[in-house]
Amino acid sequence: MKTDFHFSNLLGTVYGRGNLLFAPDGSCLLSPVGNRVSVFDLVSNKSYTLPFAHRRNISRIALNPRGNLLLSVDEDGRAILTHLPRRIALYHFSFRGALTALAFSPSGRYFAAGIGRQIEVWHTPSTPDTSGDGGLEFAPFIRHRTYTGHFDEVQSIEWSSDSRFFLSAAKDLTAKIWSLDPEEGFVPTTLAGHRQPVRNAWFSKDQETIYTISKDGALFEWKYKAKHDEDEEEQPKDERWRIAKKHFFMQNNATLTCAAFHAPSNLLVTGFSSGIFMIHELPDFNEIQTLSISNNGIDYVTINSTGEWLAFGASKLGQLLVWEWQSESFILKQQGHYDSMNSIVYSPDGQRIITCADDGKIKVWDTNSGFCIVTFTEHSSGVTACEFSKRGNVLFTASLDGSVRAWDLIRYRNFRTFTAPTRLSFSSLAIDPSGEVVCAGSLDSDNIHIWSVQTGQLLDQLAGHEGPVSSLAFAPDGGALISGSWDNTVRIWNIFSRTQTSEPLQLQANVLALAFRPDSKQIAVSTLDGQLTFWNVSDALQTGVLDGRRDVSGGRKLSDRRTAANAAGTKTFTTLRYSADGTCVLAGGNSKYICLYEVQSGMLVKKFTVSVNLALDGTQEYLNSRLMTEAGPLGLIDTQGEAEDLQDRLDHTLPGASRGDASVRRTRPEIRVPAVAFSPTGRAFCAASTEGLLLYSLDAGFAFDPFELDVDVTPAGALSALCRGDGLRALVMAFRLGEKGLIRRVFEGIPVADVPLVVGALPLVYLGRLIRLIAERAEEGPHLEFCLRWIEAVLVCHGRVLRERRGEFAAEMKLVLRVVGWIEKGIWRMGERNGYAVDVLLRQPLKEVEGAMGAIEDVADVDMGETGSESEGSEGEWMGLED
Template sequence: MKFSYKFSNLLGTIYRNGNLIFTPDGNSVISPVGNRITVYDLKNNKSRTLSLESRYNYTNIDLSPDGSLMIAVNEQGDAHLISMVSCTVIHRHKFQTGVQCIKFSPDGSYFAVARENLVLVFSAPGEITGEYNPFVLKRSFLGGYDEITWMDWSTDSKFLAIGCRDSSTKVCGMRRTRNFRTYNLSGHTDAIVSCFFEANSLDLNTVSKNGQLCLWECSMEPSDLMDDDQTGPPVHKRKALKKESESESEDDVDNNVEKQTVKKELETVGEDQNELKDEGIKKSHPFFYKKLGRHYLANEPRKEKRDALLTAANYNRSTKILVVAFSTGAFYLYELPDVNMIHSLSISDYPISAAVFNCTGDWVALASKEIGQLLVWEWQSEQYIMKQQGHSSEMSCIAYSPDGQYIVTGGEDSKVKLWNTQSSFCFVTFSEHTSGVTGVQFSRNKKFLVSSSLDGTVRAFDIIRYRNFRTFTSPTPAQFACVALDYSGELVVAGGQDVFEIYLWSIKTGKLLEVISGHEGPVTSVAFSPVGTSSTLISGSWDKTVKIWNCLESNSEHETIDALSDVTCVAFSPSGEEVAVATLVGNIIIFDVKSATQVVTIEGRDDLGGGRLETDVVTAKKNAQSNYFSTIEYSADGECILAAGKSANICIYHVREAILLKKFQITQNHSLDGLNEFISRKHLSEFGNMALVEQREEFEGGNVAIRLPGVRRGDMSSRRFQPEVRIFAVRFSPTGQAFAAAGTEGLCIYALDKGVVFDPFDLTLEVTPKAAHEALKTRDFTKALIMSLKLNEPNLVTLVLERVPYRDIELLCADLSPDFAQRLLQQLARLLQSSPHIEFYLQWCCCLLTTHGNRDGVFQHTALLALHESLSHKYEMLNKICDYNKYTLRVLLERSDKLKDMKKSEDNAQNEDSDSEMLLISRQEDEALEADFSEQSEEETDEDNEEDDDAA
């Protein structure tokens, strides 16, 4: 088994914080999810998370007009210049403080960055500007007296509108002109939320936090403004500055340039204003703005909720439609300049954090950070293009479907969600539970799943009809901490947390069959044997014991194994012969089920590692001594164990050798608590750690930095502490190609990257790609196929398979040995996911399984499951296409039948006409022949009579 697992995707976290952006084509929306970035493809109904990662959560992102570059800034002001072609960070820049807004100019020449009350305009790297040194500062502008909240470029990229928290708006020009420098707009009574230029004009629309919309008309067109001869600082000053800063770092140079430019800007502010006053009198065409009107948006609904505030707004210049979102969860669409409301909708009870239109103005994306919701709404048809929401609190448990196509998650928010691993979207949410979900598991036939909850119920959900068809309860109220299904899917068992008993129900009847007693502490984990012929049940408890039950014969017959410590998790091996037990001391103990003897002990406490929380009074080294594994899982082949716990690390151990094979760190996000090993000195004072001091507001209420005592999994009160990094559950995919880890950030998927890893099989000197191509030229397909399988290069295998004639597939499958047949089946399972030649590869699969399937041990369980997953995915895709087109096909078929009938009737009519014509012609010919014959006979009789007369 190989361990080249790479980060593949992030599920369960849809949106965290920051702004949203659409791609230039308008078909994808990009959302920051913590310290990562996710791209949602709305056209193909897929999502992917970029593999890059920041040290802190992203708060602001923007995309260049051509879609090739993206700038993302995190909480600490670290800016990343990202190439969307290679999805890598190509440059990093450090700002002194956090950034409020980023905006690319429409022509792609500049991008503006707002930090505090200062706007920095940089030259964008690329072919447009000819500048390939990123973050080259061109100009800087001073905003208002408070923080900048919004920026917008004019259509010609020559002017910049800056909205501030002090209710003022400033219009700045990129180039100094004779009749314009800067212009201040004031007329709002609250902070500016957004401001937008009109298309091909300098007319401006401004929206404030209290719902006021002001329309401004400019007295001049952009073409009327004359540029000065001198733009920017002189060349010799730039050269001198460059020479002085050669020994300094790049960030220090930028900061010095910023300081000097800001100083110069402050000195010239007064001069600019005086010049504007004088020039306004002298010039015949002065530059000024006129307020056309002030409108109060959504005034009537907001009267009922006086605390409602406008939280987000966006404007589409082409359609002239404005969307405004409020803290009540409602958004409104207005048509400008008449300010006619054309649509209103309430999507939740929580504030909407971001709103943005796509380029055509047909779709509007809305996001709420309180509940992690993101939706795309098509306002003309009033339909959801996408509606996704993650768990509002931590995921507590996960499970793969038997074919690896679906993942089910249960959270502390009492919801059960189903995710598609191919599209990475949640397609159904079950909300029947009323408390946190503690365990989930799929049935082997993939028709239903079961979940246990702290509300005292175990529920069975039908995956086909999406409904809760069974609810299991105990005679006395109990909180269930774990759940398990047997191999046949007929029995479900759950362990109590407050009642130290195990309950066994029948899925078909819903009746309670047995109440299994024997534990003296909370039952933390239960597991059925994965072998169909066995009814063995394993249970682990805090009473430091593991019990083996034969639940079908008698509930009293059991064998007790002393684990010497509290049991946190148990897991069966795929063969059903061994069971792994994780204990509170950080060990993983392997027991033989039949003999109940200890086989191997894995000591993994030191492998987990430990961080130090901000409020900890002990060191990270001391914290590591209390770490333990809270979740374990066997690999598909049973050789390795995946383990994780209260840490950011995931460990893979070899069972027989009891050694650590590889360790993965799921996150580097320092916005979470528990990653640092040492406390920064800036947080220490003469009184101790400042994180231990409660920070209360003026009236002793509100935001407190310290969590409630004893809280381990999230704080439900309105407190602002950092979430603690930890992993709640890990699961291997049944195909063995990926594993999933549910942590604080969401559901991380790690997959094998077969395209990069060089993994040959039985390689010799004569096996080369050139030799395989030569064998193809001589039509020696068997030799070429074996060489490609030995090299294990996907592109070469695909080339050889598609060169084989359709009639020779069965003959080639018969010539392969069992080892190569197993590898070929894995390649076919991979190719079926993306190839359009479905029937061709299905013929390969049928011939391969028919030829080698009757032998025992030829095909591994993982290869067959991978093939099943690919076929299920293809079936669902074709099934949707057929369901969508079946009525169209029916109409076309009926139309074709009607056309055929009409053609037949026309042909019959033509045939009848031709037959009648032929009959008429034949009759006329017959009559003519008869007439000729009668004339001829009369002539003959006349001649005979004449002869007779002559003879007489």
């Protein structure tokens, strides 16, 4: 099994805190999520997370006008400069202070940063495509000037269109006009008159007007003019910036939390602490829209370059919205869990991930797009477990509200609810592979409850454990049910036999988690003493033991009196999962590490660090003594009583709560991994953590790999071999070079008649790459019959190898099954609908048949497009099937 997993995406949360950014073309939205940055492509409906991670939560991000340089700064002022198209971190830099404002100049040569009361302007570092020598700079960050004059924290910075001047708004109730370089006759100007801190200040499109807006909802319009006195006909000119108009937002007790201005269209968008946003047209201050989008305050709003889309971020509930104000519709509406996730599960086809959390919500995430496609809210309390049926169209969930629910994932509804005779809080769940029986265990009872899915009736209560049931699992072949309990035993139940017998397996500590191997012959059990034990199911013999205490332990909390090596709370595994081929076990617990073990040898194959975010408790191995005060650790001292707003000074958290929303600044959540899950394809796994749902995957793309390269292996050589009719040599050379465009061109250039010959002579080392390539082209390209001929040739020529090495090629064969099933489903729908059209035409008089022949072609075209759109990434082009 391949174990080279790398971080690929972050789901489960879409917005933390900080500012949102639109790309220059307006098609992508950048959102800070904790210590990472997620990019949402609003046109192609996909999202991804940049690979770098800060040591603290990100407070500000900025993008240069070309859209290739992203500057992200965390709460400590440490910045990372990233090449956005290549997703590569270029430089690390420290501003030596927390940033409150950040903006690139329209020319792209400078960027301004607000650090406390000061404003620093820096030269933009060059990139390999802009520097003259083609290399990077030795000293990339060079300070241009430092501007002082404000008496309180700077809140926003806005540049003029010519990059000669910029505006700054601060908490000292003023806004100031600065010049980048000394200008003749120009003196830095202060705009005073607001009664509360100024949130933002902007230039108009012609730069003849300045707009300032304050926290109390006062909007001032400033003009550069002289003061006229009616009594004096002649007076000396006293030209300066003066208030021309005043406008006020009447929102009762709500305060203005954010604002954005689009100068080309004179569009002003304001967000308030009540969750209401308003759109006005300036300078007349005409109200266009007023809408409530959240029960909590809106933290940030931004407008794209065309002025059509508005992006809103609300950190209280982790909401991210993109609103098209002209059509009054949502382009994007996403919300993550605002409480800790408890359980996750992959769908059998690997295309969906289900997450359950303490907020009582169940979310379905698409692995290809990264978006949440549906949310279930019927549970009235925290959801603790979730499991799929074998077919994948029914989901079962267990909750602390005392119910087990069945969900139809085709119609997206709850069609069955199972309850116990007494009030219980269910914490574990198991589903029979046939989908006929559902079992649940509770920490309030020693019995296991069994229901019938068809009738919803309680069939039986299995008694035998002497302690609460902590974990349940059905064998993949449906032959047995295993249960783990706090009475230090694991029991194997034969619930479908005439006599429901159970065989106990004695362990040395409380059972926390267990898992079945995919072949149903072995189980893995995690206990409270940090041991992983493996048992043979058929003869109930222990086959292996792993001591994982040293591997999983890590991270010291601020309140710990012991070091990370001696802390007892992080030395156990609370979740276990087997890999798709059964050779490895993935385990996680209440620490920052995820461990991957090889079962046969008992070796630790790889250790994944979930997070390096210092804002979470338990990510540090050693504590900094400089952060210790007489009152205790500095991070535990409550400073929210000094907050500016009343709603920020109020504390609604529970005393001693350690599992909270990472976006709430008053809490310090602990790093945990409550659940892990392996993809059925074996090429990815996901882990539920405090920061969200982390996805790790193998690099499935054709990256450059210098494998058996020589001077003759070139793109020109591959194309030349293809022209000579040597398809095998051309394909092998393309695989060696690893260029995606070249591989596609060679693949589609091989004649259909030569496909069996090429596949039969292909070295086995390239077989996995070829299968993944065929599956990719079948989903994205229009040549369906061509790809099916390739699949047929692979199965005929290498069927024996695929069967003998099924563990190695399990992921590739899953892709083939998915592609073939999708093609079969599309062709069936097309034939069914066209059959109806033919029946209608046959019932018509003969005179109308000729005039209606075009209807068949139109129906066929529509059917092809609709069927193709059901698969993500498909182009909807079905060629050669109309006949």
